[in-house]
Amino acid sequence: MSLAIGIDVGGTKLLGGVVDDEGRVIARLRRETPREGGKALTHLVAELVNQLQRDVQEEISNIGLSAAGFVSADRERMLAATNIAGWTGVNLAEELEPLIGSRIIVENDANAACWGEYRYGAGRNSRNMIFFILGTGMGGALIVDGQLFRGAHGTAAEFGHMRVNANGPLCGCGARGCFEQYCAGPALMRHVEEAIAAAPERAFELLRYGDGTLEGLTGHHVSAAAQAGDRIATTAFKLTGEWLGFGLASLVVILDPDLIVLGGGVSEAGEILAAPARESLARNASFSGHSLPNIVTAQMGNDAGLVGVADLARG
Ligand SMILES: [Zn+2]
The missing domain is CATH 3.30.420.40 (ATPase, nucleotide binding domain)
Structure with a gap:
């Protein structure tokens, strides 16, 4: 051993x-x-x-x-x-x-x-895998032909800073409309605000998961509420998943992976995030009929x- x-x-x-x-x-x-x-x-x-x-x-x-x-x-x-x-x-x-x-x-x-996921977790049967950590930011990594792909300077696969909207929110990296501005933890909370603005009468139930205010609500609360069927929380994950599928449509056409694995705190919602991401990828993919990779959540946690x-x- x-x-x-x-x-x-x-x-x-x-x-x-x-x-x-x-x-x-x-x-x-x-x-x-x-x-x-x-x-x-x-x-x-x-x-x-x-x-x-x-x-x-x-x-x-x-x-x-x-x-x-x-x-x-x-x-x-x-x-x-x-x-x-x-x-x-x-x-x-x-x-x-x-x-x-x-x-x-x-x-x-x-x-x-x-x-870790590739060797022992969700990616055990994969050879070409895209991996995300959806937390405070969006971390990314890539396995190509069974090897980590590092790029020329060791900094490849920063998918979070792939730009998906020319006029989107300003990102910490200095560019606008980066992928992480739509799919990481802070984006989930922004999607909560958007869902509340569209249906304020439904906000009360969700806010009770925290201290009653929007500021007192964490991603963990939103995840728990979505799992219990809360409509605002589910909508926020749906918006996040839709953006995820939209960005993935570009990555998939370039990299042709066999699997996409979602890790990090935002992915704890499981299918509530993965299902809308899958639908969005199918809808946004170039070349309809092209075989698409499955999207699953990570298995190894911390x-x-x-x-x-x-x-x-x-x-
Ligand atoms: Zn960025």
């Missing part, structure tokens, strides 16, 4: 696990991400790695680290850490080596989670990133 360690660094929490070669997490640890980031975070990663080795009483040399941002093509350096202070430009492989006694690989969080990056570290 070949064990590997995966560490998934999020904006608020660190998840670490020892993963066996069937994708099972046999030991795990969780810590809060130190706000100051930088060296404090690097040292906490090392502490987690060392503690995990003690927990399973084995020296493990295959270690992977997943984090949001652009990662260098040699998988050592964070070129730009998007939600972590003080990691931009840091060569994590070099800084961690003396602290843990091994070389690590660094991977973008969407790539890591995509690989473990996808750490399992994926541990498996990638195994090489």
Whole structure:
């Protein structure tokens, strides 16, 4: 049995696990991400790695680290850490080596989670797969012929910043009308507002899931309400799914994938999101009659990133 360690660094929490070669997490640890980031975070990663080795009483040399941002093509350096202070430009492989006694690989969080789903989750039978993380933003990753597609500079598959509307809302990346402006968490909440504006008398039921105000409503509330059949919440997911299918129509005609997997918080609504996305893809697809890939939701939840990056570290 070949064990590997995966560490998934999020904006608020660190998840670490020892993963066996069937994708099972046999030991795990969780810590809060130190706000100051930088060296404090690097040292906490090392502490987690060392503690995990003690927990399973084995020296493990295959270690992977997943984090949001652009990662260098040699998988050592964070070129730009998007939600972590003080990691931009840091060569994590070099800084961690003396602290843990091994070389690590660094991977973008969407790539890591995509690989986890591809190897052990929803994408097990796929060879050419598009993957999304629909959360605060829209992360993307791509498997081509059974390999992660990284592009020339390691930054490929940023589907969230594919532009779907020339005059759409301004995105954090500086462009207008990016895909994530229509399908990520904040877009779901904007679709809630649109649905309420169209039928204000129906808002009361939904707002009760939070503290009674629109501001007090989270994506999680909207998801729970949609699952209970709330009309406003269902409409918001339908609008989100329709945009998803619209953008996917372009990606599918370029990439011809066999499967599309939706991960991240927004995808917890399951079929409530996947069904309208499927219908919209069929309606918007170029070349009617062209065989279209299925759209499914992810299966591995919060473990996808750490399992994926541990498996990638195994090489
Ligand atoms: Zn953008």
